Amino acid sequence: MNQSVESGDPVQPVQPVQPVQPALPGVDAPAPSRRAPSTPEGPPLADRLPVAQVALVVSPPHLDRTFDYAVPQEMSDAAQPGVRVKVRFAGRDVDGFVLDRVERSTHEGRLVRLRRVVSPQQVLTPHVARLARAVADHYAGTLSDVLRLAVPPRHARTEQALTDVLATGPVGPPPSGSGDVTGTSPWTAYRAGAAFCSHLAAGGAPRAVWTALPGLAPADVVPPALTETPSTTTHWAAAIAAAARATRLGDRGVLVVVPDARDVDQVVDALARAGMPAWTAKSGGEVVRLTADEGPAARYRAFLAVLHGHARVVVGTRAAAFAPVVDLGLVVCWNDGEDPLAEPRAPYPHAREVLALRSEHEGAAFLLGSHGRTVAAHALVARQWARSLAASRDVVRTAAPRVRALTSVELAAEGPGAAARIPSAAWRTARAALEDGPVLVQVPRAGYVPVVACVRCRTPARCTACHGPLSLPDARSAPQCAWCGALAGGWSCPECHADGLRSVRVGSERTAEELGRAFTGVPVRVSGANAPGGVLARVAATPTLVVATPGAEPVAEGGYTVALLLDAAVSTAHVGLDVAQDALARWLAAAALVRSATSGGQVLLVGDAAPAPTNALVRWDPAGLADRELDERVELALPPAVRVAALTGDRTAVAAVLDRVHLATPETVLGPVELDPGTRQPRAATTVSAELVGTTAPPVRTVVRVAHRDGRRLAHELAASVAVRSARREPGSVRVQLDPKEIL
Template identity: 65%
Template sequence: MTDTPEPEQPALLGLDDVPAPRTSGAKRRNGGRKAALGATPVADELPVARVVLDLQPAHLDRPYDYLVPAPMSDDARPGVRVRARFGPQEVSGYVVERRETSDHEGRLVPLKRVVSADPVLSEPVLRLARAVADRYAGTLADVLRLAVPPRHARVEKEVLAVLAEAAAQEEPVDPAAGSEPSTDDAGDGSATPPADGATSAWASYLGGEAFCRHLLAGQAPRAVWTPLPGLAPPVGDGPAHVPHWAAAVAQAARATVAGGRRVLVVAPDARDVERTVTALAEAGVDDVVRLLADDGPAPRYRAFLRARHGLADVVVGTRAAMFAPVPDLGLVVLWGDGEDTLAEPHAPYPHARDVLALRSDLEDAAFLLASPGRTVQAQALLASGWAREIAAPRDVLRVRAPRVRALTSVELAAEGPGAAARLPTAAWRAARDGLARGPVLVQVPRTGYLPVVACARCRTAARCGACHGPLGMTRTGSAPQCSWCGRLAGGWRCEECGDTRVRAVRVGSDRTAEELGRAFAGTPVRVSASSAPGGVLDRVGPEPALVVATPGAEPVADGGYAVALLLDAAVATAGTGLATATEALHRWLAAAALVHPARAGGQVLLVGDAAPAPTGALVRYDPAGLADRELVERRELALPPAVRVAAVTGDRGAVDAVVGRLSLAGPDSVLGPVEQPDADPRRASTLEPQVRTVLRVPLAQGGELAAQLRGSLAVRSARREGGSVRVQVDPKEML
């Protein structure tokens, strides 16, 4: 492979152009200061700053040395934001080190200015960012954009003022005091050992209480945990409204805090964050900060600074919180690793599961991966011995879980024509009986009304005449509308048979709610979905009601649901992706976890002919068994996570050039290139189709594959090769 050209240190002509010291010891330091006489005075101590710049090209991914002007010497500490000249432009960056000497043989340029004296980039986060960039064949600048939020000057001034006041008074102060209202609750934390019963949520698990004891002792156990279904016992006289998993996470966090360390919890969405914060408060852990990108720049930056300066014992957030600067980190928790929202959509596309696993190793912190289902990646952590399993015995699970029935066509054969209904008679009866005891949850795979329609006569999919996109309907009697361009197709006519009538192919949450309202007249129907008028609901009351929700949008019912109907099961397992089966089971189990146990009459009905493997795993309540079976099959077929995979997508010439420079790209490791279908036919007709090449190597060569890809991308950017290329290591799908 061609060596990557070494980028040259930028130099400026003029008074600010100071020669770099090239010798060691006092002579080198004195020479540097003498050269600065009459120009920019250089710092007496550690005059060289090593800076990581926010540069996009891959061949510039390295630290650069700059001189530290004397007036900036106190502020230019490792971790602070700076501005520096790079060639003709001025770019942002972070000081990562102060040194006496420089290895550069040319002339160094002084820093332009220190943006802020607050060191926002901690050393552990810098090491983590470098490790993530290495694993995913990315650049350090790309990872730091994900790790450190944009600066908010007013918030920074407020927090630093409070920190200064606290230092003067030598007592803890809430940094949000005197500023705009914040949703973060600050308290004095809990540094005492957990009281009796404080880890009772873990008593039902094999190894659960031992895990908490290790946390209390300051150790770093690693575990993959399958929580029991159900809600935690209520606090006081109120109804049970906190999921069991959140209460158990809160108790583990309290044990860690009592052991003198801090905790980081990452969840898929804001609702799970709020449930975790509520559980922490009920467990007596009040010094908590929420780190959510959706909160806006000011609250997010305030939460970031509070975490950075150790003003919270527990940090709870969504995907971006995986890089939160938590000092003295003792435990990292990831909830629901099968959710798509935990995969970063920006380069270098890291997944929270892998980032937190790296962080656990780098910072010697405990690791807890929890999910209602079990991903194959989590099973691989157990199979490798890197983590241990925490699960409840089968007899305990039978007591806590609802009864599960799979209403397949075979099961319903005795019902006659009613077996083909979307809501068969058995499901209707179960819902009717459940409404006598409380709310009933109805999970549907899709949002909207009729997202997909087809010709009523020949069943040909209805397409838009302008862009050839799929047609759907937003309400009864409305004209079909394109889901791509939004145009109405009032005069639509089937191109195959000429019929003008359409029929439903996929039924969404809105149409399901309408049908249930007619089937259960007089019963309230509530919809929890992104397209619903009320959006995604967080909680519903204990009174009887039909709650229609899409996967991941199921609200918690006070006291739990009496029955859950999982409709259109065949749709959930109809995909061709590698994770289709485990993802379907994950969604079903997440809904089933909100239902009463079987001894209280709770039951879950899976309606439809889904794939046999996930259906059987749901009936047995056995996500671990399905994940283990999938892992064995992937080993036999050499599919991830049994191997390391990288996907190179883009223009054919650019993809061939990047892959051609890899020594690991042999006949046995390269799949493709294969043309990629474009979602928009208009683009496909005007532009050259993109291709995708997949590289597959043994796990032991995964690091080398990422390193060679980084090197090839560096050569590409240094040579300014044309075309577009996207490299993704460990993609979710290989197709």
């Protein structure tokens, strides 16, 4: 809806306000007239559609609306909907996007002219503009914040270099192939999998929550390339490629969103094997990567190729969910439980929800896949918004490795070796498996010794400067604070005054050191973000010990013979709503890279973890755990059974925002609870109030939870309240986040 223009340009005269006769009782007031734009003397305005409705890229929430500007005649051809423009607002030049061109404006005064058109490229398509508005409304945010995520920054040199290429027209016909999309497709292993692909090829829009099978894609599904063997392509990547090919046979576009660049590489490689090569400006192609790691020039080049229809398949990380794919037919989100898919900037959208909204708005098929299953994904199935897509139990048992949980009860007969971090049974299994191929060792924490405690009384060692946890970077270094980096060479325990330290948590580097001493002559490789070699993509099928943190497990040629999942108790020891599902997801992601049980593959879960995720791993039943968790949350009124908003900030500011929200009643509000400023976690009940020690008041968190049917209304009321706060310039700070991952 067009709103009155707020202009700070001092050279624009203001029209005098004419007196208006009040309406008589019982007589409706006259509707506001839509007047042609009135501007000061100057160059003539556009003959046709002289008013541009512009969305400004400004931060204040009370400015989250469109503004009308006059379009000069010389800019008429370039100032089309979707282009970037510079306009004058509040006495300064600001960026904006033209959303529409109209004949008349509702503004009664004179309109300010557009300053200039930054680029004739219509980078904001109507579909993406509507999606951005829907995402902003869903998360109580502003259109400006979403547009910063949706449209990458302009790279002028890249845009000029691609001018001739983009003028040649869109990409040619879809990949050749018969209409039969089943055959040897990976989807034949799933119940209704073949029907899902056939529906995609026929132009349908099915919605599915997919529980992927473990293992690598067989050679008859993924033909070998010239440089790599087919045994390095994971089953899930081959299945996504098959679904993308079925969609492209119907001449529709595909959008695939994955957590990180390693997953992007796997999907792009699988698409190339399926006959959809990567796009280049010289040779063409169908697939582009859209990630921040590519750099500004490469990212903008890929964006323009998608915008003009030269590339019809996009594979990227969370920001790619807004990619302007032409005639979108399928959206895919892989591993939605991973943290990188949640945007850390306002309005904090999750790629899963963005793609679900986009599927509804554009009538595209929706595929949400993972080896596990999040409770949020299972809620889509429970509400019958999507269908469950999984293999039968017989197929799962054939494809999965054998899983054993080495708990204290299981190891009771092992003697003293059962108490070791790697018990005797795990040592024997790993030693025997190294004769046939690589062995994977998953460690929950990176580093050397990330957590230490007093050697005598076991009190956690803390930094004397900031009270952060101490850690050991390596065997010869002094203790160091994990928060401020200060060295603690002269540390002594504040409880018993002992100066010795013992390890509480062992990281991946210390684990690799211990394994190297135990398995002499066997190469040990470490994979992780902070490891010397970084995150490894793949390893050969030779006897190797691979130590990896969760999410950094490389793909082994032919699959791992054994996977040791260490410190299982650590993965389920902390407090949170998603602890069980996250632990199971990490274990399943590693176990999925192991050979099947018929090929001798084994997975050993070491430690006394929580029973629910442990049993789900042994049975390989992530849907069962998700169903149980969802039932419990429905009973306790916890998300995703309800819609939740978390308000964090100064106590008075949070209270002021909630006072204007009608849904915030004593029955729906939890809190406020004081937070520890360092960790943003709730303070213990015995914590001394900050006012008593003369420091600044700590921030608080208040949670509002409403029924799912009232979720849209809650978001609208919160957005309106924040807009009032912005217009009044109320003091303090407040962060509003809907559907946060954790509320505890």
